[in-house]
Amino acid sequence: MSVTSDRSPDEQQLTIKIKGRFDFSKHQDFRDAYEKETKAQRYVVDLKETNYLDSSALGMLLLLRDHAGGERSDVRLENCNADVIKILAISNFSKLFRIE
């Protein structure tokens, strides 16, 4: 599976990992990873093994943010490589997500 998700023991945090290209082909898997989640207070998208991200991936991140509570959401993007950071910077997604 190129999209996997893990719940922390206290069920407060859901971590979604994406392997390879993060583009429209991951759309369904990505949605499935969080859509049934109701307990988590915090969401982490681990992009350690993500080497590419396109605009539909940005759209998917917006969907996750919406699911997590919109303006009040806590969504972090972790382990971004330089290319991914560049894409996030151009779209100024740092204004919506904590990028670590």
Added chain:
Amino acid sequence: MLEEHVDLTVLNTLRDVMETEYPALLHIFIRDSQARVTDLNGLIQAADFSAASQTHLDQLGLLAHSFKGSSSNMGAAHLAQLCGELEDLVRGQGAVSEARVTQLVQDIDSEFCVVRDIFDVELQTTLASH
């Protein structure tokens, strides 16, 4: 004795498959096969027949092939085998022995006579039972 010439299980199957057309099938096979035997004999007895003529060998091969197919379907296994031998002979590589051809056509002729008699009896019995 009879089993050596015609496979009775095949005949039973044919009777079953053909139903009311069974006698017609027997009749057509006897009639067509008679014609083939006549053609085979006619060919080799013709004044200009030569086992070295490719045309003649081709004609023999076609007749033998066709006869082989129909006799195998009718359960006449030995007849089919003789036809197969003739077909292989005339289609084989190298020179064809005219004596061997003549011998095989004679064998086919006499085997067909036996098969025809068996099928004639079968035909009469079937017609009588209807």
Added chain:
Amino acid sequence: MVESAPPERLTILIADDNASDRMLLSAIISRQGHEVLSACDGAEAVALFQRRRPQLVLMDALMPVMDGFEAARRIKELAGEALVPIIFLTSLTEGEALARCLDAGGDDFVAKPYNQVVLAAKINAMNRLRLLQETVLQQRDLIARHHKYLLNEQRVAKAVFDQIAHSGCLSAPNIRYLQSPYALFNGDLLLAAWAPSGNMHVLLGDFTGHGLPAAVGAMPLAEVFYGMTAKGYGLPETLREMNAKLKRILPVDMFCCAALICVNFKQQLVEVWNGGLPDGYLLHSDGRPHTPLVSAHLPLGVLSASSFDDNTQVYPFGAGDRVFLLSDGVVDSTDESGEMFGARRLQNVFVSNRNPATLIEEVQWALARFRGQVRDDVSMLEVGFTEPESLGLPSVVYTDSGDSSPLDWSASFEFRASTLKRFNPLPYLLQLLQEVHGLRQQSSELYIVLAELYSNALEHGVLGLDSALKCDAEGFALYYQQRGERLDALEYGFIRFNFQIIPVAQGGRLTVQVHDSGSGFDVQHVLALPPAIDQLSGRGLSLVRQLSDRCRWSEDGRTASVEFAWEGLA
């Protein structure tokens, strides 16, 4: 017999010159539930096939008149794309003869003597293949049909959209661009329009996704862009409205990366907003290094109206200067090894460019050399500076008759601090004045004069900014930075407009007074300065004097008064 499903009733053609074999096979096939057509040679088989179109053929290889090989070839030819399986009936044993059967289009063999079980199994297997082929062909045709529909829908959508998109001024002499004919369906959008002030607004947008979803947002965006630009709204108001509209109508995961620029030819300024597009560039004519126009905002349609940031950057923009914008797909083009084209290679093209007219082509060539092939899905846009005289002021078309034109009235407006912060009153005021038909002839001049007086009142009066700052590029940036800061912090202050319309003979006269809460300026001194030609400041007052019939300032410099007169309409 082993039957997994009730056998389908097929029409099967049997061709055998041997009457007893033909009869036997017909009986077997009929008993298996199929309809039988029989032929005693190849020619008859072909004729029967042509007439009755059976779904499957059982055929002897060696037959008189026309043998099975030739008959098979002709039947396959007649069948065309449909799969009509041909099973050869043969006791042929030599490999060569079997190969001939396959070459002629045979799909399988059955040996004599016939075995009913084997026959039934082979017919079923072949029928499955036949159905599979039929399904494949149906689906192929369906896809082809859908594709045709889709292309037609795109053609119509594009035609409708082009009507709207081309209502703008993309053909103006100072604009060069490259765009795929089907850019709309790549989500790329290019719009340009004249504002009543003679400013030019240009938008390059890139919607998420491809196809219809990427195209649907373009129409409302274009409508807001053209509608608000024509009414005289500036970039911030237009951006706010575009963002709010897209946020309202698009699903959460869709947005539009966009850059919007406003070129003010008279004051030689360019105003830029970039949300999500790759760095654009301001290319200077004087050889200074190009200034990157970095994306400082989220794309349109992401943020709610209350969080949206409409702050723009303003730069001096004169003869020979150009703004270059591009959609993604240029910088992030990769070659075979996965290396990106990158900003560095793009900038090298800028540096080596000698003829401004070929810059876009040069970028394209560099991209093609890098990738080994040309891309047709990128958009590039270059907007240059032209003397305003050579562009000609836009003409506005009115649709009402003029019978109800009001000719004797006055009105006053006062806009106070919290309003001045985020509301541009000019479009409303201009619309009001255009109810007076006699003023329509000079609506551009009227707009420019009002806009100048308003920005003077706001910037120098209410905000107390010193235009002397704008003497060089650095001070210029500082000026606009201060403007933003002071406007954000503004708590007190006002700008007042008084309009007076009176009929004069067959025509009439408009008097406008603009009064602000600032400390005024030394009227004698400023008006005595020589008109600035090529400096970054000082254009405003000379423009006002040039375009209005009479203008004067009160002694304290806090009130400006201008007049526009018109003759009777023919």
